[in-house]
Amino acid sequence: MEGGGGDSPNGEVINPVWYGGVEGFYNREVELNDVVCALCGDGGELLCCEGPCLRSYHATRTTGHPSGCRSLGFTTAQVQAMQHFLCWGCTNRQHRCGVCGARGVSSEPNAQVFRCDHDTCGRFYHPVCISTQLHPGDPAEAA
Template sequence: MASSDEEVEVIPDCVTDYHFVDEKGQPVSFSVLPLQWSNDETPEGLSTQAFLRGTADDGFQQIYKKVIAWKLELSYVLPEIYVLTKENWWIKLQRPRKSFQDTIKTIFITIHCLHHVKKNPEVSRDALWNHMLKAFSSHEAEPSENDLLDHMLLVKQAALRDKDLAKSQENRTTKGYDFLVDVYDINDGDDECDNSPDGLFDYICALCDNNGQLLCCEGRCIRSFHATVDAGAESYCESLRFTDAQVEAMPSFLCKNCQYQQHQCFACGMLGPSSESSGAE
C-alpha cells in the first residue's frame, strides 16, 4: 500500500511557454501526433514520439510529458488546442515559446484560417487573408495559402466533420465556404473533386496526370482518379472502371492503397506500409 506521505503528481489543465521535442530532443510540431476529433476515438499508433515541455502554475511548475494525440476546438472566440498525455489527461496549449513559433507556424495558420471561416462564413478570400496578415503580424514570414499545403488532410477532415464548415448546398454560394470547397469539394455528400479554375489546388488523376471529372480518395494519400471509363476517355485513362451507379452509391471512397495502408515512397519508389504504427514517416 502506498504511503500517505507520497506526493501525488498534479497534471495541469494548461501549459504556457511550451515546445515539443522528439525522442532525440529535436523540436517537433504537435501536428505529428494523431488528431482526435472526439473523445470516443482511440489514438492511433505513433510514428514519432513527442514530449511536451513548458510551465504551469504561473511558472512554478515545470512540465515534461509524453503526449499521444491532439485535438482542436473551433467554437470559441479563439481556437483552442489540446494535447493528450499518456495518462489520458488533456492539457490546453496557451502561449508557445518564442523560439518554437516557426516550428508550428503552418499548423497555427491553418487552424486560425479554419476558425475564421467557421466564425465568418461570408468572408471573402481577400478579407480572410487580410485578417490572417493582422493576426500573424508579429511573425517574420507573412501567412499565405501555401501554409495550408502541409495540412491538406486537416482542412479536408475539418470541412467534413465540422457542422458549420460542412454546410448544405444552399450555403455553398457564400464566399467563405467556397474557399474551403475550392480546397476539398463537399458536393452534397459525394466525393467528386471540384476542378474549378478558381480552386486553391489543381486536382489531377493519379493514373494519367490529367484533370476532368475526378473521384477523390478520403484516405491519407488524398489522390484523385477518373472513376469511370467515360470520365477518362478524353485522356485515354484506364480509370478505376467503376460504373456511374457504383460511384453514385458510394458514401465515401478509399483507394486500395489506403484500404491496405500501403503507399509508394516518394524517395525510393518502393511500396511499403504507411500506417502510423508501422513507423512510416
C-alpha cells in the same frame, strides 16, 4: 469508414467524394486533393480519396476516356451509389514512396513510409529516401 460504400471491381470497399462538375457530389475540401488523376496525370471529373494520400482518380472509363486513362473501372451506377471513397493504398495502409516508388506499410507500429508533415501534401516517403534528397552528395549527413 462508416456509411454505405460501394465495392470496386477488385472487391475493395470504396466511398466517393467528387471533384468536378457532377451535380449531387462534392469534395469536402477541394483544395486539399490533387486536381489531376493519380493514374494518368490529367484533370477532368475526378473521384477524390478521403484518406491521407489526397489523391484523385478518374472513376469510370467514360470520365477517363478523353485522356486515355484506364480509370478505376467503376460504372456510373457504382459511383452514384457510393458515399465515401478510400483508394487501395489508404484502405490497406500501404503507400508508395515519393522518391523511390517502392510500396511500404504506412501504419504504426511497423511503418516503413511516412506521410509528409505538410497538411496539403499527401505524399509518403521512406526516411532514408527523403534524407538522401535533403542531403544530396553527403551520405554521412543523410544517414
